[in-house]
Amino acid sequence: MPRPFVPWPDPRLKAVAAPVEAIDDEIRAVWQDMLEAMYAMPGIGLAAPQLGIALQLAVVDCRDGGSVARLANPRILWASETTQSHHEASPNIPGLSAEITRPDAVRVGYLDETGKAAERLFEGLWATSVQHQVDHLAGKMFIDRLSPMKRRRLLDRHRKEIKRRQRA
Numbered sequence: 001m002p003r004p005f006v007p008w009p010d011p012r013l014k015a016v017a018a019p020v021e022a023i024d025d026e027i028r029a030v031w032q033d034m035l036e037a038m039y040a041m042p043g044i045g046l047a048a049p050q051l052g053i054a055l056q057l058a059v060v061d062c063r064d065g066g067s068v069a070r071l072a073n074p075r076i077l078w079a080s081e082t083t084q085s086h087h088e089a090s091p092n093i094p095g096l097s098a099e100i101t102r103p104d105a106v107r108v109g110y111l112d113e114t115g116k117a118a119e120r121l122f123e124g125l126w127a128t129s130v131q132h133q134v135d136h137l138a139g140k141m142f143i144d145r146l147s148p149m150k151r152r153r154l155l156d157r158h159r160k161e162i163k164r165r166q167r168a
Contacts, residue, residue, distance in 0.1 A: 002037035003051045008093040008141065010052075017049050017056045017137045020072040023115035027057065031070045031113070034059045041091050045129035047136030050092055058133035062125045069120065072111035074134055077119065079103035086128045088142040096158045100145050102131045 006012050020027060030053060038046040038059060048057040060069040084104040089097035105123045108130055112118040122130045132142060143151050 002040040003033050005037070005050055005091040006052045008090070010092075012049060012052055012054065013092055013136070013141060014139045015049065015054060016139045017047070017054050019056050020111065023072060023111055023113060027055075027072065028113060030055070030057055031059055035061070035068065037091075043091065044125065045133050047133040049136050049139075050090070056137045058130070058137065060122075060126060060129045060133060062129060069122075069126075069130070070113045071108065071130075071133070074108050074110040074130065074137070076106050076131070076134060077109050078107040080105040080127075084124070084128065086125065088128070088132055090142060092141070093143070093158070095161065096143070096154065098142060098146055098150075098154055100128075100132075100142050102128055104128075106130060108134075 030048060034046045034048060034051065034057065037051060038061070044062045045058065045060040048055045056073045058071045058074055060071070080103045082104050083101050085099050085101045087097045088100045104127055105121065106127045107119060107121050109117065109119050135142065135144070143154065146154065
């Protein structure tokens with residue numbers, strides 16, 4: 001059974017995650033738990049704080065022939081000037097999504113599963129997912145990228161839908 005997702009607006013989702021000191025079997029086990037939870041959604045990326053784990057860990061797998069990215073302490077080193085828009089969502093706010101515009105390519109520095117410093121260029125949907133996960137590690141949700149008015153309207157509509165379902 002995958003670990004449960006922390007429900008929004010839990011304050012743990014707003015907290016900045018702590019850096020990982022070293023990659024060991026415990027960290028590898030957390031990555032495995034994260035992948036199981038992500039695949040069960042199903043999803044293409046997950047950050048440790050989404051499961052209530054306050055560490056700078058993320059996983060991304062966009063299933064287009066690339067390999068799973070296991071990232072510790074990821075940081076964006078470069079972002080393209082060109083952008084792309086995708087509908088983004090989060091299992092922490094089930095049923096809510098919004099179109100978010102982000103750079104369409106990013107170079108990310110991180111510690112890999114062996115503990116070595118690595119860099120990787122992510123493009124397309126991979127880039128979107130990595131940036132989404134880096135936001136989670138900084139205590140930000142995709143809705144924080146919306147204008148205050150758009151965020152308020154979207155959340156109001158979402159709350160009304162939840163109440164409607166509860167009455168049905």
